[in-house]
Amino acid sequence: MLSERISSVFKKITYAALRAGRNPEEIKVVAVTKSQGIDKIKEAAQLGLRIFGENRVQEAKNKIEALKDFIAQWQINIEWHMIGHLQSNKVKDALRLFEVIHSVDSEKLAVLINKEAEKIGKIQRVLIQVKLSEEESKFGIEPENTEKLVELCFRLPNIKVEGLMTIPPYFENPENARPYFRKLRQIKDSLFQKGYALTELSMGMSNDFEVAIEEGATMVRIGTALFGQRIN
Numbered sequence: 001m002l003s004e005r006i007s008s009v010f011k012k013i014t015y016a017a018l019r020a021g022r023n024p025e026e027i028k029v030v031a032v033t034k035s036q037g038i039d040k041i042k043e044a045a046q047l048g049l050r051i052f053g054e055n056r057v058q059e060a061k062n063k064i065e066a067l068k069d070f071i072a073q074w075q076i077n078i079e080w081h082m083i084g085h086l087q088s089n090k091v092k093d094a095l096r097l098f099e100v101i102h103s104v105d106s107e108k109l110a111v112l113i114n115k116e117a118e119k120i121g122k123i124q125r126v127l128i129q130v131k132l133s134e135e136e137s138k139f140g141i142e143p144e145n146t147e148k149l150v151e152l153c154f155r156l157p158n159i160k161v162e163g164l165m166t167i168p169p170y171f172e173n174p175e176n177a178r179p180y181f182r183k184l185r186q187i188k189d190s191l192f193q194k195g196y197a198l199t200e201l202s203m204g205m206s207n208d209f210e211v212a213i214e215e216g217a218t219m220v221r222i223g224t225a226l227f228g229q230r231i232n
């Protein structure tokens with residue numbers, strides 16, 4: 001049952017935070033609803049979840065439209081986060097749909113987001129996706145180019161860069177993901193010392209969020225552990 005899964009995830013988050021001497025309340029759960037139906041999202045919202053993550057612009061657009069009346073009726077504030085790779089031709093739509101874009105990974109994309117955000121008078125909250133593994137399927141900017149991209153984003157007036165995001169390779173044993181999370185935190189800390197006030201670390205998924213929290217995650221993106229296996 002969803003309510004039980006939610007309690008179980010929040011319990012694990014709390015314990016992981018306490019193990020690391022952190023305040024559990026500083027960790028935001030992005031409930032990943034990709035490939036989940038509208039009814040699941042409604043149920044999750046009724047059970048108190050407020051941040052939803054999608055990885056495809058068109059899918060998110062359809063869902064947000066379909067949930068309009070529900071959200072108005074319940075008078076709740078839902079935040080939608082874009083967690084997947086963002087194509088240039090989807091930027092315009094993405095800006096209208098998403099509170100936070102987790103996946104900025106090139107100067108070209110940052111400049112485009114800034115340009116389109118300016119047109120609609122929005123300051124777009126973004127995270128920079130860093131590629132810490134050599135897996136070909138993973139997007140992200142290389143660690144050595146991250147500072148340059150962050151520096152650019154700080155100069156773009158319609159972008160607010162709040163932190164970094166990463167997706168480590170999948171490991172059966174989540175301990176194996178720890179070095180990747182630690183590395184992302186180190187990159188953030190070193191940028192912070194250089195004057196870039198980054199606060200968010202979006203890292204950790206169903207299989208490894210507890211380790212990510214021990215290493216400093218402030219946003220965990222959780223799908224399967226909340227909603228069960230996706231049927232794709």
Ligand SMILES: *Cc1c(COP(=O)(O)O)cnc(C)c1O
Pocket residue numbers: 032034055083084167205206207221222223224225
């Ligand atoms: C699907 C997805 C998740 C959630 O994965 P689970 O293992 O189901 O928790 C998190 N982040 C991104 C970028 C995803 O695409």
